Amino acid sequence: MRDHPRSGASPRDGDAALPAYAPPHADAAPAQDAAPPPPTEVWTGRASSRLQWVLAAFGAACLALGIELAVGAAWSGGPAPLVMSVVGCVAAGLLILFGTLAFVKVNVKVEGDHLEVRCGHAGLPRRRIALCDVVEADHEPTVTPRHWGGWGYRWRPEKGTAVIVRSGEGLVLRLGDGRVFTVTVDDAEAAVRHIRARLTGSGTYAAN
Numbered sequence: 001m002r003d004h005p006r007s008g009a010s011p012r013d014g015d016a017a018l019p020a021y022a023p024p025h026a027d028a029a030p031a032q033d034a035a036p037p038p039p040t041e042v043w044t045g046r047a048s049s050r051l052q053w054v055l056a057a058f059g060a061a062c063l064a065l066g067i068e069l070a071v072g073a074a075w076s077g078g079p080a081p082l083v084m085s086v087v088g089c090v091a092a093g094l095l096i097l098f099g100t101l102a103f104v105k106v107n108v109k110v111e112g113d114h115l116e117v118r119c120g121h122a123g124l125p126r127r128r129i130a131l132c133d134v135v136e137a138d139h140e141p142t143v144t145p146r147h148w149g150g151w152g153y154r155w156r157p158e159k160g161t162a163v164i165v166r167s168g169e170g171l172v173l174r175l176g177d178g179r180v181f182t183v184t185v186d187d188a189e190a191a192v193r194h195i196r197a198r199l200t201g202s203g204t205y206a207a208n
Contacts, residue, residue: 048105063093143170
């Protein structure tokens with residue numbers, strides 16, 4: 001009869017030695033580090049103008065004058081001059097008021113496969129440009145209303161279209177169909193870098 005080794009005794013020659021068992025540690029490091037989070041896909045910027053508020057106040061004053069004439073004025077020269085004055089003041093006030101409030105500020109957002117420009121507090125007018133249509137994005141250090149003939153949504157045959165709310169830096173986009181779009185926005189250089197990175201990643205832009 002074969003004797004079995006007592007507990008703690010070393011195994012005899014020829015007996016297979018069992019590997020030691022080590023319990024897993026709860027705090028063991030993972031096999032590989034977690035991948036870093038992807039960079040943000042959205043860039044936002046804005047620009048605003050205090051001068052537009054001054055012009056809006058002037059438009060509100062014209063509107064108030066027209067209402068005052070319509071309510072309290074009594075002209076002896078007949079109703080025609082009074083009506084013309086009231087209509088003129090109200091029309092000028094509304095035109096100035098809404099025309100300036102629409103371009104008190106502009107918001108620019110680059111998200112997904114497009115760039116979107118929204119004007120004013122209501123977001124109108126709005127311009128949406130697909131990044132696949134953009135050939136080149138550039139930073140313009142000085143954009144002034146004088147270059148475009150005023151504030152607002154502008155168009156000039158030799159310069160293209162633009163959204164101008166103040167003097168200063170801006171973003172210039174050259175599109176594949178030959179058109180050019182300019183928008184005044186703060187930190188336009190960051191917008192250019194972001195757009196170029198997106199276009200390079202999609203293979204539609206070759207950096208110089």
